[in-house]
Amino acid sequence: MRIPALSVTVAVVAATVAGGAAPAAADTAVSPVYLEAGTGRHHNSATVTYERVDGAVNSVKIISVEAYSGEPDCVWVEWNDPKDVGDGWTALNSEPPCYGNNLLETPNRIIKAPKGHQLKVRLAAYHGSELVHKDIAKL
Incomplete structure (x- = not known):
């Protein structure tokens, strides 16, 4: 009689462990971040699509970067790179869209x-060379 009771206990523990693993799998889902700054001719926006890297602490995979620039502006999408010795931000897009274009x-x-x-x-x-506005979001 104890063997079936033990089997039920093992099954319950296995189901609990499997249920606990579900949130970790959800962390790897693709997530978008929307950024927006400025108004009128200076309205700029961007979408960064990313997913968490399984098993890595504080790591994400950048899947796509889409940026729209306002008419008189050039737009960079950047991340707060701890290794950057300049202003602490490193570009995610290879070149900025400028003058009302997108990339x-x-x-x-x-x-x-x-x-x-x-x-x-x-x-x-x-x-020009002046940072006119910015929007920041956490990943």
């Missing part, structure tokens, strides 16, 4: 940071 890229690039460094992306719009 879609699919870099399939993994970005990562040390534990405790919150990964962020920003939309940085430049009018």
Whole structure:
């Protein structure tokens, strides 16, 4: 009689463990982040699509970056790279769309940071060499 009871216990524990694994699988789903800044002719926007890297702490795979620039601006989509010695931000798009254009890229690039460094992306719009506005979001 104890063997069937033990089998039921094992089955319940296995189901609980499997149920606990479901949220981890959900973390690998593709997620979009929307960025928007400015108004009128200076309205800029971007969408960064990413997914978590399984088993890696503070790592994401950038699947696509789509940026739209306002008429007088050039737009970069950047991430807060802890290794960047300049202003701490590294571009995700290879070139900025400018003067009312858009650009879609699919870099399939993994970005990562040390534990405790919150990964962020920003939309940085430049009018000439001046940073005119930005939007920042956490990944």
